[in-house]
Amino acid sequence: MTVATPASDLFIGLMSGTSLDGVDGVLVDFRHGTRVLQHASCGFTPGLRAELLALNTPGGQDELHRAALAANALVAHYAQVVQQLLQRSGVATDQVAAIGAHGQTVRHRPQLFDGTGYTLQLNAPALLAERSGITVVADLRSRDVAAGGQGAPLVPAFHQGVFGQAGRTTLVLNIGGIANLSVLGADGAVQGFDCGPGNALMDGWCLHHTGQPYDDGGRWAASGRVLQPLLQRLLAEPFFAQQPPKSTGRDLFHTDWLTAHLAAIPEAAAAAAADVQATLTELTAASCADAVRRWGRGGSALLVCGGGALNAHLMQRIASLLPGVQVGSTAARGLPPLEVEAAAFAWLARQCLRGLPGNLPAVTGARGPRVLGAIYPA
Incomplete structure (x- = not known):
């Protein structure tokens, strides 16, 4: 696949991990190495944290509906962090090439007994693209899993x-x-x-x-x-x-x-x-x-x-x-501990837009290098 190289080398990375404490976001300039221009964070409300934790556990009533609502609530937090990054840095929306939005992992079973597997992250990337006006790269793990890999770690x-x-x-x-x-x-x-x-x-x-x-x-x-x-x-x-x-x-x-x-x-x-x-x-x-x-x-x-x-x-x-x-x-x-993973997902978004692999087969066990992510244009 050939992907046009983005005109800008400014990317935003968003990370909400298994700690379930909130969202960390960074604005990264990749023109000369990796330089974080701004960092912002937003804690989860107790209600959202409890719901995300509950959705990690199989069972429960009306899971699909609840998961969709939780994904929308998560994206509201993502959009808030994106807005903070832009306001604090003075960078305009159209200067950012893309947002790398990992989503919230609620199931990770890359290898089941029949040789298949899956990984599932709650996210609403189309909604984030609408709310931010910036291209979003999401679903960053599933291609590696489809290629026989663990889908993790990607960093x-x-x-x-x-x-x-x-x-x-x-x-x-x-x-x-x-x-x-x-x-x-x-x-x-x-x-x-x-x-x-x-x-x-x-x-x-x-x-x-x-x-x-x-x-x-x-x-x-x-x-x-x-x-x-x-x-x-x-x-x-x-x-x-x-x-x-x-x-x-x-x-x-x-x-x-x-x-x-x-x-x-x-x-x-x-x-x-x-x-x-x-x-x-x-x-x-x-x-x-x-x-x-x-x-x-x-x-x-x-x-x-x-x-x-x-x-x-x-x-x-x-x-x-x-x-x-x-x-x-x-x-x-040179990279504070709460900025590293978010910066990694900014880098993965950059790899995706450039049509370059984001995984390391020696790390994940995939059959080969793969371009990771699905693109949701602004």
Whole structure:
């Protein structure tokens, strides 16, 4: 497919991930590398967050109708972030080539038992194009899945362009609702995969027991003690032992998964809520550290992005489990942790408009490079 190269190299990327906390958006100038001109965010209302979480779980009445309404509400948040980006930057609508709008993942089952699979993101890209007056690129995962891939993670190719260094292996760990690791090899080879739960289980437990959407700085977890029998049971989940390529989501790591494990260990079921939070934090730290040890190819620097990079206790635990590895935020390399994924989807929109592949088959397992995304013209 031949696609005309856009006249502008300004793109907007929008990301609402498995943390379900809201939308992050960036306006990116790709004329000379990757330069974020503006960042904006918009938190989800409690009602929308609850509905998106409910739609992650099979069953429920009138799901199709509710999903369509939730997609429209999500796009209202997207449009608000786009407006903030344009107003704060002084950039006109017609100067932006496209918006990369990932949508909200509510099912991710790329490989079912019969060899087929699917990934489903709630979105209303036609509505976003109407409301913003800007071309929208959406549905960024399904072509990779159709080609036999996991459809995730899609950000390692972007990580390589921004953080990769010739002659040195660099590791990039994104901790959103789910954690994923990019291994940027010294030889230019790239590997990437999901490690397991990032913030999803921690945030859910925190909201249920404290009313707060997340454990600010990890202070609540730091006040508890790790329940080793529970931790070892959680780490026995077969997903952790699988070899890449692999991806996961709330389809596996959800409240019922945790509840079942708690019920199997009397000590854990009767433990203080802070102790369970400490254990869930250790689960994320331990599974991420294990992925680095097994697949990090001798990398000595780990750059962390996503909301987890702001959890000081989690960062300290990861660093303590990886002696000899320098653990720090991507901010040290010029891109703040809450801007990385949104910038990646701006980059994917750019790839789509230029008719260039957005996936890495070595990462996703797809049969080959594919142009990702569907285009909704302004």
